Amino acid sequence: MKQFLLDGQPVPFEDGQSILEAARQAGHYIPSLCWHKDFPAHGSCKLCIVKAAGRHVSACATPAKEGWEVESATPEMNGERRALLQMLFVEGNHFCPSCEKSGNCELQALGYEYEMLTSRFRHFYPDRPVDASHPDVLLDFNRCIFCELCVRASRDVDGKAVFALTGRGINKHLVVNAESGRLGDTDFSKDDLAARICPVGVILRKGPGFAVPIGERTYDGQSIREQKLKEEES
Amino acid sequence: MSPAPGSPPARKLRVPTTSLAGCFGCHMSFLDIDEHLFELVELIEFDRSPLTDIKEVGPCDIGLIEGGVCNAENVHVLRAFRRQCKTLIALGACAVNGGLPAQRNHLSLSECLREVYQFRPGIENGQIPNDPELPLPLDKVRPIHEVVRIDYFLPGCPPSGPAIWKFLTDLIAGRTPRLSDGLLHYD
Numbered sequence: 001m002k003q004f005l006l007d008g009q010p011v012p013f014e015d016g017q018s019i020l021e022a023a024r025q026a027g028h029y030i031p032s033l034c035w036h037k038d039f040p041a042h043g044s045c046k047l048c049i050v051k052a053a054g055r056h057v058s059a060c061a062t063p064a065k066e067g068w069e070v071e072s073a074t075p076e077m078n079g080e081r082r083a084l085l086q087m088l089f090v091e092g093n094h095f096c097p098s099c100e101k102s103g104n105c106e107l108q109a110l111g112y113e114y115e116m117l118t119s120r121f122r123h124f125y126p127d128r129p130v131d132a133s134h135p136d137v138l139l140d141f142n143r144c145i146f147c148e149l150c151v152r153a154s155r156d157v158d159g160k161a162v163f164a165l166t167g168r169g170i171n172k173h174l175v176v177n178a179e180s181g182r183l184g185d186t187d188f189s190k191d192d193l194a195a196r197i198c199p200v201g202v203i204l205r206k207g208p209g210f211a212v213p214i215g216e217r218t219y220d221g222q223s224i225r226e227q228k229l230k231e232e233e234s
Numbered sequence: 235m236s237p238a239p240g241s242p243p244a245r246k247l248r249v250p251t252t253s254l255a256g257c258f259g260c261h262m263s264f265l266d267i268d269e270h271l272f273e274l275v276e277l278i279e280f281d282r283s284p285l286t287d288i289k290e291v292g293p294c295d296i297g298l299i300e301g302g303v304c305n306a307e308n309v310h311v312l313r314a315f316r317r318q319c320k321t322l323i324a325l326g327a328c329a330v331n332g333g334l335p336a337q338r339n340h341l342s343l344s345e346c347l348r349e350v351y352q353f354r355p356g357i358e359n360g361q362i363p364n365d366p367e368l369p370l371p372l373d374k375v376r377p378i379h380e381v382v383r384i385d386y387f388l389p390g391c392p393p394s395g396p397a398i399w400k401f402l403t404d405l406i407a408g409r410t411p412r413l414s415d416g417l418l419h420y421d
Contacts, residue, residue, distance in 0.1 A: 095337060096420035097327055097391035103421065112418050118324070118387040119331050122380055125339035214421055221416075 004068040013064040020048050020059035023072070024232045029225040030072050031081060031110055033199055034147035035060040039156070045147055046084055047110065049077060056080075082114045089119040091170075093126065093142035094200075100209055101201030103217025107145060109224035131176065133184030136206055143201045144174045150203055154194035162188045174202070247295040247406065250281035250288075250315065251325075254308040255335040255375055256301025258284070259392045260326035264298075266395030277406055291315055296405060297322045299384075302332040303376045307369035316382040321405070324384045325398075327391040327420065329377060336375040343373045386411055390419050 001012040006023055013022035018041060020030050033045035043061035050059045051071040059072070071077060088094075088107060096102045110116075128141040146165055151174075154162040162183070166175045178185040189195070195203055214220070218227060253261060261284060267274065282291040291297070291311075297319030303309055316322055327333040338346050352360040378384055388401050388411075397417040404411040 089331070093337070093340070095327075095331070095333065098334060098337070099421075108420055111420065115413070115418065117330075117389060117413070117418075118379060118384070119377075120379070123332065123336070123377065125332075125336065125374060127340035220419075 002064075002066045004064050004066065004070055006070045007073050011064075011070075015063075017064055018060055019050060019052065019057075019062050019064045019068075019070055022064045023059065024228070027229060027232070028072075029229055030059045031113065031224070032060055033106055033110065033145060034149065036149055036152075036197070039149070039152050042148055042152070045088075045145065047081055049080055049084070051077060078114055081110075082116050083120075085111055085114060085116050086118075086120045088145050089116075090121045090123045091126070092124075092144060093128065099140075099143065099201045100204055101143070103212075103214055103220045105201055105219070106199035106224060107143075109219035109227075112219065113224050128173070131181075131183050133182040134186075134188060134206075135184070136190035137183060137188065137195055138204045138206055139176070139183055140202055140204065141174055145200055146172055146174070147199060149197045149199065150174075150194045153197045154188075154192060158192040158194055160187055160192065160194075162186050162192075162194060246276075247278045248281045248293070249278045249283075249296050249298065250291045250294050250319065251283040251285070251298040252291075252300065252311055252315065253284065254299060254301035254312060254329070254378070255304035256326065256328045256333075258300070260300040260329075261285075263390075263392035263395055264325075264398055267399045268395065270395075270399050274402070291318045294319045295321065296402075298325045299323065299329050299378055300325045302328045302335055303372065303378060303381050304335050305369040305371045309372075309381060312378055312382055321385045322382070323401075323405075324378050324387045326393055327389055330379075330387050330389045332375045332377045333391065336377075339374045343371055347371075388413070391421055394419070 003010045003012045006028055009028065011022050011026045011028060020032060020035060023030050030048050030050065032048045034042040035048060041061040043058040046058060048059040049056055052062060052068050096108055102108060130141065131139040148165060151163045151165060154160050162177055164175055164177055165172055167173050175181060176183050176186060190205060251261065280286045281294050282288040291314050297315045299312065299315060299322065303312060324330050328335060347362045351362045388397065390397060394417065397413055400413065400417055401411045
């Protein structure tokens with residue numbers, strides 16, 4: 001079987017597999033936010049950045065190649081990941097203590113994994129009003145990281161195309177596909193895949209709130225590395 | 235940690251603490267190190283702090299700042315701490331990223347003040363306080379690293395007692411502080 005080297009460890013792969021998929025399958029963790037095994041690679045969050053054959057590439061969107069030497073868990077790559085996380089944190093309004101997703105949030109868990117102690121840059125504090133118009137689901141755009149997982153899930157699986165990204169660069173934002181722009185005026189349902197796929201705290205079920213207390217949540221007792229590799233095994 | 239026999243007693247480190255735009259929760263969590271406080275007072279002595287009631291910060295070793303910066307007095311105190319402290323630490327979520335007070339940042343300051351002092355139900359003829367002794371609020375609440383240089387950050391709302399103890403003992407022993415073993419939390 002063909003293989004490449006990930007931080008010096010041989011990783012087998014099949015033709016067409018991405019570096020990230022092959023690595024996860026072989027029990028090696030490469031971080032990600034916008035990648036999901038059921039969807040084509042998106043390559044937007046760049047957390048899976050690795051150095052392959054001397055070049056920076058997104059591991060989710062780069063097919064593995066025989067004999068490549070790939071660097072991932074190096075101080076250089078992890079430092080770049082930390083900087084990416086810091087930029088994501090200052091771009092939105094990420095106030096973990098008052099967020100219902102805290103403890104189950106992948107952005108936060110990656111902050112822990114890469115020991116991000118400060119967001120370092122100047123905070124934007126953007127103005128992004130919440131949308132509470134839907135009876136079962138709350139949208140808090142303050143935490144959106146533009147991974148498009150909800151966009152893809154709603155369009156490709158739920159067949160509804162409820163969400164889209166609009167604007168460019170710093171003006172990019174998530175919008176709801178209704179004339180009013182409100183979630184309550186769409187056919188969105190709490191049972192949609194799009195309602196469960198948000199890695200951060202934008203799309204929240206109304207009701208559960210803090211039913212599972214802080215301290216007993218997914219990433220309170222284990223790292224995102226452990227959790228993701230466990231998911232890969234099951 | 236006790237000095238070797240015959241050597242002069244080590245000077246205690248001077249530690250000032252303050253709460254700017256914070257809720258004193260981080261100070262309460264500091265007290266949650268419980269019996270470690272007895273070990274700590276062998277190593278440090280407090281300068282300006284809510285625990286001593288000293289009003290002005292003097293030359294110090296390790297300054298602990300809770301809370302972000304929401305008014306002119308916060309800026310004044312923070313700059314005084316930076317001038318006087320060899321090492322300055324952002325203690326807790328609000329000092330690190332503005333925290334709960336910064337959630338007013340998407341509103342205009344005058345709207346906030348009017349909402350609280352004029353339009354709140356039950357208020358008649360309400361006026362926005364304008365006593366010259368009151369520090370002027372800033373238009374945005376800022377984390378402290380956007381105002382002065384900060385040496386170390388200890389996130390958490392509040393950081394747990396064990397996290398604060400690990401951090402301080404690392405620092406006092408001359409190690410780079412590291413929040414390992416699940417001590418790092420943002421909530």
